[in-house]
Amino acid sequence: MPRKTTKKLIDKKGVRVDGRKPNELRSIMIKAGVIENADGSAYIEQGRNKILVGVYGPREVHPRHLTQLDRALLRCRYHMAPFSVDERKSPAPSRREQELSKVITWAIEPSVFTDRFPRTSLDVFIEVLEANGGTRCAAITAASVALADAGIPMRDLVAACAAGKVGGQLVLDLMDVEDKMGDADLPVALLPSLNVITLLQMDGELSADEFEKALNLAINGCQQIHMIQREALKTRHIAVKQAVEE
Amino acid sequence: MTSTIIPLVKRKKIAETLPSGKRLDGRGLADYREIKLETGVIGSAEGSARIYLGKTEVLVGIKIDIGEPFSDTPNEGVLTVNAELAPIASPDFEPGPPSKEAIELARVVDRGIRESKAIAVEKLCAVPGEKVFIVFIDVYVLNHDGNLIDASAMAALAALLNTKMFKYVVKDGEIEKKPGYTQLPIRNQPIAVTIGKIDDNLIVDPELDEEHVIDARLTITTKKEENICAIQKGGVGYFTAEEILEAAKIASEKGRELRKLVVKA
Numbered sequence: 001m002p003r004k005t006t007k008k009l010i011d012k013k014g015v016r017v018d019g020r021k022p023n024e025l026r027s028i029m030i031k032a033g034v035i036e037n038a039d040g041s042a043y044i045e046q047g048r049n050k051i052l053v054g055v056y057g058p059r060e061v062h063p064r065h066l067t068q069l070d071r072a073l074l075r076c077r078y079h080m081a082p083f084s085v086d087e088r089k090s091p092a093p094s095r096r097e098q099e100l101s102k103v104i105t106w107a108i109e110p111s112v113f114t115d116r117f118p119r120t121s122l123d124v125f126i127e128v129l130e131a132n133g134g135t136r137c138a139a140i141t142a143a144s145v146a147l148a149d150a151g152i153p154m155r156d157l158v159a160a161c162a163a164g165k166v167g168g169q170l171v172l173d174l175m176d177v178e179d180k181m182g183d184a185d186l187p188v189a190l191l192p193s194l195n196v197i198t199l200l201q202m203d204g205e206l207s208a209d210e211f212e213k214a215l216n217l218a219i220n221g222c223q224q225i226h227m228i229q230r231e232a233l234k235t236r237h238i239a240v241k242q243a244v245e246e
Numbered sequence: 247m248t249s250t251i252i253p254l255v256k257r258k259k260i261a262e263t264l265p266s267g268k269r270l271d272g273r274g275l276a277d278y279r280e281i282k283l284e285t286g287v288i289g290s291a292e293g294s295a296r297i298y299l300g301k302t303e304v305l306v307g308i309k310i311d312i313g314e315p316f317s318d319t320p321n322e323g324v325l326t327v328n329a330e331l332a333p334i335a336s337p338d339f340e341p342g343p344p345s346k347e348a349i350e351l352a353r354v355v356d357r358g359i360r361e362s363k364a365i366a367v368e369k370l371c372a373v374p375g376e377k378v379f380i381v382f383i384d385v386y387v388l389n390h391d392g393n394l395i396d397a398s399a400m401a402a403l404a405a406l407l408n409t410k411m412f413k414y415v416v417k418d419g420e421i422e423k424k425p426g427y428t429q430l431p432i433r434n435q436p437i438a439v440t441i442g443k444i445d446d447n448l449i450v451d452p453e454l455d456e457e458h459v460i461d462a463r464l465t466i467t468t469k470k471e472e473n474i475c476a477i478q479k480g481g482v483g484y485f486t487a488e489e490i491l492e493a494a495k496i497a498s499e500k501g502r503e504l505r506k507l508v509v510k511a
Contacts, residue, residue, distance in 0.1 A: 095349045102346050106462075109482040186477070196484035200464065202477035203361045208498065211474050212491055219487065 009181060010167040017178070018047070022171045025161070025221055028228050030142065032149040032236035040150020042232070044142035047175055048132035051139050053146040058120035072117035076105040076124040078139055084131045100136050107140050107160065107189040107199035113153040122152065133176035134162050140189050140199065145229050149236060157229050160189035160199060161221035163214040165206060170214050172221045186214050190222035257444070257459035264447040271453065276496060278451040278504070283400070283511035285408040293409025293430065295511070297401040300453055301391035303335075306401040307384050308409045310430070312421055315371065315378040323370025323378045327356035329385040329398065336390035354438070354478045355385060355399050358467035361475040362436035364406065369431045372414065372421050379411070381430070392454035395465050395478075399438035400504060404511045406432050436475060437504045439497035440465045443483060448493060450500060464490065466497035470505060474498075 010016050020026070026047030035041035038054035061067045078100040082088050093101075104126070112122070124146065126139045137160035144158040164174045166182035179185050184204025190197055197219075206214060260270055267274055279300030288294035293308035315322060329352035331339045339345075344352075359365065370379040383405070385398045409430035414421050442452035442460035452460055461483025467476040474494060479485065485493070 095353060098346050098349050099353050102350060103479070106480060106482050110484050191484065194484075196486050197479075197490060198484045200477055200479040200485065200490065202474060203357055205361065205469065205473050205475050207473050208494060211494060215487060215490060 009178060010169055016171065018175060022169055023217060025173045025224060026175065028225065030145055030228055030232035032145050032232050040146045042142045042146035042149060044138050046138040048130060049135055049138045050130040051135060051142050052127045052129060053142045054125045055146045055150040057122040058117040061121040067119050070118055071114040073121040074105055074109050074112060074114055075121060076108060076126060076143060077101050078104055078126045080128040080131060084128050103199055103201065104136060104140055108143055108158050110198050111144065111154050111156050111158045111191055112147065113155065116153055133174055133179045137161050137187050141225055141229060145232055148233055156191040156193045157226060158189050158198060159192055159222040159226040159229060160187065161218055161225055162187040163218035163221065165204065165210065170210065170217055172217050186218055188215065188218035188222060190219055192223055192226040253458045256455055260456055260459055261444050264444060269449065275447060276450045279453065281507060283404050283508065285404050285511050292411065293405045295401045295404035295408060297397050299393060299397040301389060302393060302397050303389040304394065304397045304401045305386040305388055306405040308405050309382045310411055311380045311382065312377055313380040315375065320375035321371045322367040324380040325360060325365055325367065326380060327352045327383045331387050335387045351394055351398060352385065354395050354465055355402055357476040358399050358436040358438050359402065362434040362469045364432055364434040364436055366431035366433050372416050373419050376419065377421055390454065392457040393440055393451050396438050396440050396451060400508050403435060404508050406430060407509065435470045435505050435509060436467050437501040438465050438467045439500045441493045441496060443485060448489060450496060464493050466494055468498050468501040472498045
């Protein structure tokens with residue numbers, strides 16, 4: 001990928017390509033309980049990202065030899081629809097998708113009481129329907145809401161957001177062009193109540209000082225996203241309660 | 247993979263001594279195992295290196311081929327990293343298509359080299375848009391005793407620094423090989439430093455037994471200017487922000503030491 005700093009990515013007044021300020025998130029909409037068949041589900045729109053997550057389980061482990069004797073097997077599968085990007089993506093899982101499935105699982109597992117369901121699996125299926133940068137973070141945000149919607153006991157929600165450097169300036173929640181043409185991208189997942197970090201990756205270049213600032217910026221973004229997650233779960237809870245009472 | 251009980255017993259033993267700054271094998275928390283590096287070990291490869299990191303042994307071979315550039319970078323050579331966890335290296339490795347572990351290993355090594363712009367890819371273009379050089383970095387794990395990421399990244403860098411490219415001329419859009427070699431253009435030296443976390447202790451270069459019981463790991467790759475160019479967190483545990491900043495400091499200090507060693511090899 002070329003990493004040429006284009007002046008256009010951020011102007012003199014600090015306004016970004018899509019009109020956002022450096023420390024501003026894209027608009028985010030999260031809805032819980034969107035797939036009838038799933039035990040829990042969520043849908044997120046973050047800018048132009050559209051991601052659907054379904055949770056199945058706790059259920060019997062397939063294949064059986066993967067069974068964990070002392071806890072549930074949590075498996076997240078990150079998958080992009082062929083039409084989710086400009087050039088059609090082969091539906092077969094790419095190396096990138098396999099790596100992301102793994103790091104997303106690692107990001108979410110610390111939040112789940114997997115020891116409550118030994119010998120079972122918890123399958124989290126993530127389908128990226130439209131991608132415009134920062135899908136791993138949006139996927140984690142939505143997956144956590146879906147797990148909560150499934151009624152899985154959790155220590156905390158997981159909120160995720162990237163910070164990075166674009167046109168020499170630190171920014172929050174990078175979109176596709178900013179990620180590709182920018183100087184650095186730092187995705188972070190946070191357990192907001194416990195204040196610990198469960199996903200951290202980076203590419204690009206940051207000095208030690210910039211890294212510390214970017215990390216704090218991303219943590220702040222995660223905290224904002226956490227509020228939106230809570231609202232989505234509250235709305236879902238009220239809807240379910242009303243449906244039961246009727 | 248399924249044996250979750252034994253590590254729990256081991257964990258206690260391994261974690262016990264850490265608060266006093268010592269590890270089971272006598273190392274301090276920030277000490278690497280003994281490192282031995284040999285370069286130019288494979289005659290048929292354009293570049294190669296073998297590393298021994300304690301008992302972990304990794305061989306990296308580099309092949310250079312001619313191919314087409316990606317459409318968005320028509321004037322640049324192509325970098326490809328692949329990792330094989332050969333069944334010869336561990337009772338836990340099986341033959342078959344690359345496991346997720348192998349894919350992650352290759353991608354973390356790739357990210358360090360790519361993001362530090364270690365290879366001057368713009369110098370690897372023969373016919374713009376049509377013919378460029380492809381640098382294949384193949385990581386071969388020969389004995390797995392933990393911390394494959396750091397060992398592979400160091401061996402890859404050592405191999406790159408030792409890679410020769412055949413001389414060529416372009417005639418009618420075709421590449422013609424000429425006798426003699428030039429050095430592959432390398433302009434940065436990324437070093438990956440992996441830090442494991444057990445309880446509140448950060449340990450550098452976890453060996454296999456430690457790797458089985460750590461809560462999480464953090465791999466931080468620094469460039470020769472000591473800026474960070476790649477990070478990967480692994481494992482189901484978590485880090486606090488303070489621990490991450492501490493790890494970044496360790497990575498840049500250790501990176502400085504290791505870089506000297508690799509460049510010298």
